[in-house]
Amino acid sequence: MTATDGAIFYDLSYGNRWKGMLAGVAPGEELELTRVKRIVCAGASAADAQRHGESWLGAFLSFCERGRIGSLQSHSDGSYTLVLSDPLPSGAEAWERIEASWPELG
Numbered sequence: 602m603t604a605t606d607g608a609i610f611y612d613l614s615y616g617n618r619w620k621g622m623l624a625g626v627a628p629g630e631e632l633e634l635t636r637v638k639r640i641v642c643a644g645a646s647a648a649d650a651q652r653h654g655e656s657w658l659g660a661f662l663s664f665c666e667r668g669r670i671g672s673l674q675s676h677s678d679g680s681y682t683l684v685l686s687d688p689l690p691s692g693a694e695a696w697e698r699i700e701a702s703w704p705e706l707g
Contacts, residue, residue: 611663612660619661620692630684633682634658634662637662638655664699665685667702670695
């Protein structure tokens with residue numbers, strides 16, 4: 602699997618789940634990355650979260666930025682947060698943006 606294939610795989614997975622993953626979070630809310638990682642790893646075994654959690658987090662953050670669901674914000678102390686859009690896009694709007702971010706396949 603190429604890096605592009607992997608990104609598309611994650612996009613397909615998150616495309617069906619992002620609204621549910623963020624169900625308890627308000628539009629415009631600012632999330633510490635540790636909280637985002639807990640959201641992304643929810644339901645996974647501890648071993649899988651340890652092994653794959655960072656890559657899942659990176660893929661989800663990329664998905665959120667490309668779908669304009671949220672954006673990373675850097676802070677003067679070197680930390681980052683994910684700031685959700687307000688209002689959040691519809692699932693169709695986010696998905697259209699995600700698909701537009703893919704390189705041509707073929």
